[in-house]
Amino acid sequence: SQTIHQWPATLVQPVGSPLSLECTVEGTSNPNLYWYRQAAGRGLQLLFYSVGIGQISSEVPQNLSASRPQDRQFILSSKKLLLSDSGFYLCACHQGGYEQYFGPGTRLTVT
């Protein structure tokens, strides 16, 4: 089965600082990869998804970006964080079948 790794697990960053969250996937190849964000007490918001290396689709215009430099690596970045970027960031993968697997998440607090 597929395993998703995310790091770091928690992160506290000041407003205006850069961000880099990494996600790697094991146990599969050529998966669809996703970044979701969840604000406290809210549902999951799809931020980006990727169907292959270098292919990124953005769902929400914002100061975040994503990249997929390798088949099983997905990176979420920002040049300058905003307070509103605080939340729980989840990486997920989905491949052909109908079950989506999620990573453990990164809790980001922007101060």
Next chain:
Amino acid sequence: LAKTTQPISMDSYEGQEVNITCSHNNIATNDYITWYQQFPSQGPRFIIQGYKTKVTNEVASLFIPADRKSSTLSLPRVSLSDTAVYYCLPTFSGGYNKLIFGAGTRLAVHP
């Protein structure tokens, strides 16, 4: 694209059966219905999936009527550890390759 509607919250007591219904009026012919469970500070995890009629596994049952405009997740004899948010998700909820989560149903199980 199929939009889902679920109750925002539900309350139950230990040992009771809980049924959570999700409506998805414009579900596509090739859509399966998948239910996920999410605990605080964790990513959602797969519970059950079905296309039509009834599916049962060790955790839950899923009932989907012939018109497939709704589905009901049934949790038998809930315990405190079933307190979580439950999401209903058509496979192609956001179009192919995009999985869009709704707000989910927050289930609280009381002693």
